């Protein structure tokens with residue numbers, strides 16, 4: 304347990320030591336989102352259901368921050384340790400392969416959740432959110448960060464260079480997040496054919512929708528479908544990460 | 557039981573990289589408490605063999621048994637018993653200080669924080685790194701990094717130490733310090749597996765050495781035995797007066813030429829004494845004696861070059 308804790312702590316310290324690089328950006332980008340979309344354009348976009356646009360948008364922004372931060376931490380850290388060679392410290396230690404995977408992923412989850420809560424705090428500075436189902440919100444936070452930290456861990460093992468991590472984020476995560484109802488409701492895009500289809504087949508739509516329901520109490524998707532998708536992704540990707548560590552994928556020659 | 561006294565047992569270890577046969581059917585036992593040297597030219601497969609034990613290389617076939625446990629299947633228990641100093645200066649240098657590197661590594665081995673700190677301080681002191689405790693790895697010299705790597709290998713007080721070229725790039729003082737340290741640890745009963753390209757070092761420290769080339773085990777034995785079997789000792793006696801034709805020296809391979817008597821082959825002290833006595837009997841005066849024992853280096857070159865031909 305000490306070994307597991309130490310590895311988790313290493314991953315956390317790695318993130319927290321560069322706090323200006325890692326904690327400030329999500330706060331700044333959230334505030335920018337609030338200014339641009341919420342305050343400047345929000346009045347033209349009108350209300351979504353009973354909520355002003357800014358309140359509708361904030362759960363989406365929060366979800367986006369959780370997804371990206373839990374993804375980046377293990378993706379960069381695992382690749383960095385492989386590239387630098389210090390991954391040998393873990394591999395030659397008595398840590399089990401599942402401990403290595405889980406400690407790395409858990410640290411990514413912590414980063415995702417910390418940033419999520421910071422965004423929530425920043426949101427409360429400008430507006431208010433009803434926090435309709437806090438228990439469900441906590442469950443979403445845990446499962447979403449689990450899914451994307453595990454995914455980050457897999458990408459960190461898979462990639463052959465730094466740009467691989469960025470490529471996954473730009474070509475896969477960004478489109479899925481952007482077309483996943485972060486900034487619009489299904490109602491708002493009704494009649495825009497491609498966007499409507501892409502949004503409806505995008506699993507992220509259900510994750511964002513469910514998370515929004517936990518905060519606002521309104522939903523245009525079934526929040527439990529979203530929860531089910533997130534849980535399946537979380538458990539599946541976690542097991543896949545453990546299996547890859549077990550096999551020594553890109554870790555051992 | 558005999559098997560229990562073997563610290564490291566390579567059993568038909570075979571490792572093929574794409575296009576490279578790195579280790580070929582290596583079978584070799586290292587006894588508990590032994591000081592063992594793994595020698596071989598660049599690319600012989602030394603590091604690859606070692607890295608199987610450190611969990612960094614997957615064997616293609618065969619296995620390595622450490623104190624009775626399979627290094628792959630029982631990796632957790634095996635890693636607890638083994639400290640590895642890698643050949644490359646690989647350190648977790650991104651954001652940790654010198655002391656933190658040691659403390660974190662202790663943590664991975666399950667050592668509680670307070671004890672980890674105590675051991676880290678002790679090792680920093682022992683390796684003259686006390687002043688650098690808060691430095692980043694990038695601020696260390698090459699020799700300091702090697703000392704840190706050695707301290708890291710010792711942090712969990714392992715019973716088996718595997719040192720991959722520990723003295724490469726070390727200055728004279730550090731090399732002696734490492735020799736001294738290895739001898740002390742060995743005297744405390746720890747098994748030591750050393751790789752080195754300095755053959756005098758191996759000759760001086762190792763009870764047995766193995767010579768590997770292109771993944772194949774070519775010779776194993778105590779350095780003295782390997783050199784003896786090479787028949788390359790050499791003694792030259794300069795004679796002040798000319799020698800009679802019939803010096804009776806049965807069984808010795810010698811020549812007399814230009815007032816010099818040369819002996820070659822495997823020479824024990826009594827052989828030389830025998831020659832000196834015979835010369836004295838015949839009243840031959842001697843002006844100088846040069847003697848040269850075969851060095852491990854000669855044997856090493858003979859074996860590896862013979863193999864490559």
Ligand SMILES: Nc1ncnc2c1ncn2[C@@H]1O[C@H](COP(=O)(O)OP(=O)(O)OP(=O)(O)O)[C@@H](O)[C@H]1O
Pocket residue numbers: 556573574576577578596597598599600601602603604605643
């Ligand atoms: N990751 C790898 N991928 C492919 N080939 C490798 C890899 N690592 C080592 N090799 C090859 O395996 C062979 C053995 O290498 P190894 O590092 O074990 O040699 P060594 O005896 O430690 O040499 P040196 O004295 O130079 O350290 C070499 O031919 C090397 O090129």
Ligand SMILES: [Mg+2]
Pocket residue numbers: 602603604643720
């Ligand atoms: Mg080597």
